[in-house]
Amino acid sequence: VADFNGDGWSDVIASDASYNRVHVMLATGSETFAPAVIVDGPEANNGTVGVDIADLDGDGDIDAAFSTWYPAAINILHNDGAGNFTVVDTFTTGPEPRDVAIGDFDGDGRPDIAAACQHYLGPLTDGTVAIHRNLDDAGWEWTTSITMPDGVEPYTYRAVPQFVEWSDVNDDGHLDLLTSSDSSNVLAIHLGDGSGGFTLGQTLGGWWLESGGSDILLADLDGDGNQDLVWGDVDMSKFAVYRNNLGTFEFHQSFASGNYGPLMLAAADFTNDGLIDIATTNNASRTFSIAVNLDGLNFDAALQLRPVEFPEDPILADFTGDGLTDLLLTHAPYLAPGHTMSVYPGLGNAVFDTASLDTPLDSVTSGILHARDINHDGNMDVVNLYGQCLVHMGRGDGTFDEPITSSLVVYLRHVLADFNLDGELDIAWLEGGHPSQIAVSFGDGTGHFGPATRYTDVAEDESIGVGDITGDGAPEIFTGHRYGIFSIHPNLGDGTFGPRRDITITGSPFTPSINAIAVADFDSDGDNDVVASAFGLLLFANPGDGNLPAVPVGASPASASILTPADINLDGHMDLYGRGASAIIYLNPGNGIFKDPMYLTRYDSNARSMVVADADNDGRADVMIGPENSWSQYLFLNRPPVSHNDNHNSTLDECEAPCVGDLTGDFLVNFDDLNVILEGFSTEYDFNDLNLVLEHWNQICN
Template sequence: MSSSSLLVAQSTTNPASQYFFNKASFVTGSLPTGVALADVNADGRADVIVANQDDKSLSVLLGQTDGTLGPKNDIALEDYPFQLVTGDFNADGKIDVAVSQRSKVGMLLGKGDGTFEAEATYALPYGAGFLATSDVNKDGKPDLVAVGTCGSSCGFVSVLLGKGDGTFEVQPSFSPGGVPWAFTVCDLNKDGIPDLAFANSSSDSPNNYPPGFVSVVIGHGNGTFGNPTSYPSETNIAGIASGDVTGDGIPDIIVSHFVGNALALLKGNGDGTFQPESGLSSDTTLSSQFLQLVDLNRDGKLDLVMSSVFNGGAAILMGNGDGTFQSPQAYFTGSQPYSFTIGDINGDGNVDWIMPDWYGKYLAVLLGNGDGRFSPRTDLPLGDPQTYVFSAATGDFDGDGKSDVAVETQAGDLRVLPGKGNGTFKSPVVTQFNGGSTFHQLIAGDFNKDGRLDLLADGTTFLPGNGNGAFGTAVQVNSDFNIRSFAVGDFNGDGNPDVLDVGNGFFETQPIQLLLGNGDGTFQAAKRFWDLKYVPDEVAVGDFNKDGKLDIALSVNPNGVAIMLGDGTGGFAAPVIYPTDDLPNSITVADLNHDGLPDLIATGLKVDVFLGKGDGTFPNRVDYDPSSFPNQVGTGDFNGDGKLDLAVTGYGNGPGYLDILFGKGDGTFQSPVTFTSNGSGAVVVNDLNGDGIDDVLVAAGTGSLFLSSPIATVSPSILDFGTAVSGAAAPGKSITITNSGNGPLTIASVAATGPFTADSQCGSSLAASANCTIDVTFTPASLGAQSGSVLVTDSAPGGAQSVALSGTGAAGLTISAQTGGSTSATVASGSTASYALAVKASPGFGGTVTLTCGGAPTYAACNVSPSSVPLASGGSGTFSVSITTSQSIALTVRHDRFGAASGAGLLLSALLLPLFRRRSRALSALLGIAALSCLFCLSACGGGGGGSSSPGPTAHNVSPGTYNLTLTASSGSVTTTQSLTLVVR
């Protein structure tokens, strides 16, 4: 035995936050209990609020454009929370949160951006556990109803009447007549007033098997309620829900129990009274404290949703509309799912399921298909619901180029389901044969080299393929060997497929036998070997030392993996043992780290990964914790990232489990994401729907088929364009479509209704994890509120996604260029620019429109002709604008009325001045004479008036440049403007 180092990788609690097979998980606080779905930041996307009991906090997870949730933002609370409800409690249009906390109710008023005001609390004399909101006093303001947690004052009901401003008035508490485990609010007597119904017990401990009863209290419409009326129920009552499940328009009551009839019906009489309880199901795995009635598949019939907190799962029972339900669909969600909420989290129009896991510190989100299912899992169409699968193989058995599925059934036959290429199948082609009694396995291959796929069944039977999905007469390969597993490969290098069988080592002295193939579907006599004390069980093949010769790997008892290197002639070297964590159930070979070397995966109590060195050794082991006891393993790229992932089936309490461990590409893996299957069996991997992504088939029960599929997430789910001028386009908005699934999304069409247009940038296909946009325009056709939608028809579950559109058309005017014209003109400086324009009134508006122009540059003039235009309702008129870029300015020269004499006097003085400049006294005298001469002239001319002369106007041009002028159209209170561009060269 070779030495091996043991590296154990414990799985973390950090779950996958991307959707895979419709499921994703998101981190919360410790012990998450209550949960609600609401748009707390007003972005049109659903957000999630979680109450974390152990942390005394709320976690707010904001919705993202791809339908996932962002990281949590925590809000501290005064006490330990239990449940929460949302609503607009202060009428400001923003979402608020109310949360029950042992002895009080806390109110956090929303700011509309995802944050909240400081908590205000209301003390309750009997505490608060369960919480609901309704308008119990019919004043149009939301109220709260709280039921106390158990203890010395267990089970009293407190009503908090809302004042409409975010504050409440606590009313006197009352008893519902017992210890309530759950309650529901509904108008049970159809008088328009909310009533209450309680799942009551005579004890606060289910371990005592106390008697149960349903208590009904009728609302008075003023915030008070009548005395309780009780109806006997089975012991250990657990949960309650109300709604019309019988289709008569009268509310009924559904209750669950921890023992006895897990589900029971109390049919309503329509007056607030009910008929005696009748059992619906005795399956106690359906016991739950949390029930909801909702129409999941839009057929008008209420379906039952529940979280089964005692077996780590949840269930759906589709309603028949007559008070009965179909068989439950089970979903694995975590270690202990608690309360839940239902709503559309990714904007695709389908109802989704959101559940906190109490022990797991995370929130599980299951996306709905719109048909009542929350998983892409389907059962194989075997033709008989009582038929179940022993083993399966895939391949093109009918030669049409599409993958088919062959299954061996408990009926002792082989059924081939011809594939249609899209993940669906035609009616099965049945071939009778007598398979193995205890061991079942199918391997497909061309064993007789005729170009048609054959099958080896159970290591004992050869079925030659006919090429049409049917098979010829079965031929026994061997019948005296108790087979546990087998593998196929060319072990002697002759080009013919050989068979290696592993028998029961507790009964066979040499439990391994090799049958060399002849290439015609027959095999040579068996060669047996194995002499170790270890007992071999499962077998896998690969070239572990890269010598071109097939080697074998065996799981052995006690806990180990044996490697036997082949010599290329059908012989093998002595086995080398590598320890496993426990007795392996299976062994698989694949290149997990992309180094071109085969690696090993074995399942015991854990998933053991051995990375190969390429020399035939596997010295290091890494273990991964699955969600349950692992059984079989398959490998494939299930999310299309180019890295190998692991699909592990397992056993647990309830249905079978399928764990997907996403590979990191280096031989390590993320923590498992878990799904439910019809049982635990072999994993078959192939692309069965032709989208290029690996699919998973679990060969157990009726066969669980997990097909890669797209998930169309639309964001936002509502677009409001506000107010826009009727007849004119508002500023555009966009819608983002994200393919959150693991298969390509085919987009068939994008269409808008109403006064909206949609321009898709998405093309016809959207790859997994990709997104694209749709540009939406709103052009109001009339005045007032208007609505429409964008409908995206695609291949996602439900087939179509819709975005609600709204906007308001307002009276207005628009100015635009006439056909062939422009609002921009280029002219040479000094020239005139001309604009041919039109003004249009919105539909429903008309009148005389005054037109003005402003903002002209210096030396430019803007003229509008005509300056007013009469418009009928929705009518239009034309006008022109001319802008001159030159202005003529006259130069005015002024002169006085002194006449020639004054001019002559001044001239004489000027001429004489040089002659007397050296004689200052004479100069002074001369100046005096000149001044007297001027006064004389003025007196002679009759005073000091003035005159002018114009030598001719001077032209001034606008400087070169780009100018923006504003054109204004107005009629009464309605005004609009249009910019005109003037380019002067």
């Protein structure tokens, strides 16, 4: 984007991936363009991918260079000053060039060209960046080719350069070269010496199996005068932000873009707040996204988390005792035995340290993890269930003791609660069969759980929930089954359970399965109710004595396979996070009948896991989901509502007192309020109301 014809408007030049040509669109106003003019390059078998612009011939007009993928070439376009482009030179470059970047690497005042060459068609050697020096009237000299580094062990895949940029990253007055490669997934930074020599200074990435290195963006995001780095990754649908610390890039955070984005990156202050925001193009959805800069290096976008190669079972809690939420997960090395439990300490604002605190698990397998203080020592412990029953006692520093084993086989569908009211955590789970059984095991507070007591349940179990609906403090167990059967197991007060009550939910043409159960005070009357997912959400409103109605009421049309209660918007009413294709937000107005569900971004598959916790320690419950076909986790931060000042005074709208005469609530007294008076005159309003509007005409509320 640049002003090609000197009329003060920004024009556009775009590459064409199908044909060896570019499209030039001259602006006719601030948001309008003349029809695109096609400028053809030499006949070729493939289109152009990379294009960059600069005054290549020193005549004061912005020219362009674009790549031809095959046969490998770079084409020089001369601009006559009126926005008319002509191909004036074409020269050979390295095999299969993709991106091109223009910059004066040797300090002679003439812009040179770098081309990211993929070496794609064979022989399949490591990709290179070809450097072409501008010799002015003598043309272009291919001075050198820089081989890009392979991936990191054990994924030593060759580099396939995708994007290339020039920038003086270490502030020594010489341009440096940044290259993003696919396959190896390495971003290589070669430091320039100002005379044409380059030395590898830093590499980033290099070993994520599912990564796909894409575009590079350099911008001063935090306002410290240094160009920070943004690196796109289309396969993980994220961009990573690195802070420039005196020429060395330090990882800060990864943020989610749209599906299979960002293929391309751009930066500008889109919100006019003085901070640089980021725009991404999303390949799969053919969309673009704007990530709004919140405070320099943090953006209003979901966080993408994958600190190790094969992470499993993530949970969020304070394992180091500093009051900040940490990230814990287990992982196993590639094609090797053994698991490790790793804690990534929270640094605040949902930023996690890249260095982990590790506890080897040796032969212990990882199941479904829960963070609880089992022994009441103030340190967070980990309960490791599913096919086993292990407790890893926390030391308070992010590491754990050897696991305590109980001789229990805990199944997938389980809950934790104090069933016998002895102050210690117990476990209950569903064991499938015909019929199924509920197993209840009491904990002793030392990490040990005793033999299970079993109760007969209904066959074809699907879900389990827990909560006190009788008001005696002893939680009941609720189970959901196929064929619409919802079962209530009343706690007799001592952790034993009385006769089961079954409620059948009918449906047409199919009888639903009960896929998820949540217990909380959803109708704001002081006692716990039950919400079950079955072709939508159903509310069993508690009349106060625990005798739930036989016929529930519809609470939402959207189903979920996990339901977690939380006061999401801090209005005093219990809302729900749900797991479906992605995370679902059910906001409760206070009566248990939820508003229209809000769906968070889906990343190419159904959600595998869902974790609800206050990740950034702001008092709001956040949600983290893990897609089924990805090793990544996507953390959606629950941010406060955006403030508005629609009347442009010095006070935020939500802080302003009601304004006399303001009948529309827009903090202004104007024709909108007069129309309200006229439409409701003699029924709702009279002359007194009309006089109030006229007396305060054009008033701005303060």
